[in-house]
Amino acid sequence: QSVLTQPPSASGTPGQRVTISCSGSKFNIGSNAVNWYQQLPGTAPKVLIYSNNQRPSGVPDRFSGSKSGASASLAISGLQSEDEADYYCAAWDDSLNGELFGPGTKVTVL
Amino acid sequence: QVQLQESGPGLVKPSQTLSLTCTVSGGSIISGGYYWTWIRQHPGKGLEWVGHISYGGNTYYNPSLKSRVTISIDTSKNEFSLQLSSVTAADTAVYYCAREEDSGYDYWGQGTLVIVSS
Numbered sequence: 001q002s003v004l005t006q007p008p009s010a011s012g013t014p015g016q017r018v019t020i021s022c023s024g025s026k027f028n029i030g031s032n033a034v035n036w037y038q039q040l041p042g043t044a045p046k047v048l049i050y051s052n053n054q055r056p057s058g059v060p061d062r063f064s065g066s067k068s069g070a071s072a073s074l075a076i077s078g079l080q081s082e083d084e085a086d087y088y089c090a091a092w093d094d095s096l097n098g099e100l101f102g103p104g105t106k107v108t109v110l
Numbered sequence: 111q112v113q114l115q116e117s118g119p120g121l122v123k124p125s126q127t128l129s130l131t132c133t134v135s136g137g138s139i140i141s142g143g144y145y146w147t148w149i150r151q152h153p154g155k156g157l158e159w160v161g162h163i164s165y166g167g168n169t170y171y172n173p174s175l176k177s178r179v180t181i182s183i184d185t186s187k188n189e190f191s192l193q194l195s196s197v198t199a200a201d202t203a204v205y206y207c208a209r210e211e212d213s214g215y216d217y218w219g220q221g222t223l224v225i226v227s228s
Binding site: 050056086100101102104 | 157
């Protein structure tokens with residue numbers, strides 16, 4: 001029942017660029033910052049991108065984020081095997097007064 | 111280094127109340143403008159925001175759970191808690207506690223699996 005939309009899967013070969021989209025509305029992405037989380041199997045999620053396009057210290061610059069209107073995207077350039085994980089976008093929703101997570105995108109490195 | 115650790119029963123009977131505590135170490139729960147958050151993940155599914163509380167006690171809850179959720183904070187113990195009443199099998203999930211600041215959820219607990227079953 002998430003109102004943020006993400007593709008269920010994405011894939012690429014090592015070294016390729018993969019992009020994950022996150023679509024919302026004026027109430028969430030359109031008016032609030034988007035954060036992206038990476039969840040490796042069996043572990044807690046980790047913040048990858050915050051405030052649309054900012055990387056926390058320690059996150060490789062292969063990861064980048066952008067936002068336009070009510071949509072956002074996460075790009076992984078120079079894909080590596082350790083990037084196999086689930087990726088979630090998140091944003092506050094002003095109409096629900098709560099945080100929304102996208103349904104997640106599973107990235108596979110071929 | 112801030113650390114969060116969830117604790118509580120791993121098995122809860124249907125219709126009872128799920129109670130979890132998140133103990134914060136390596137930093138004070140009242141420092142900064144943080145929100146202390148509960149997030150859950152159904153088996154094999156995505157993340158679901160349950161709700162959060164500020165150190166001053168202001169709370170926001172997921173509208174779909176609002177009638178059953180209570181999040182509280184105990185600054186003397188540096189911990190915050192989740193209570194979810196009238197649980198059903200649909201509440202079976204891994205429950206994470208996390209710290210929220212401007213840079214997102216920057217610290218997470220390891221998660222605790224709660225199974226609702228008789």
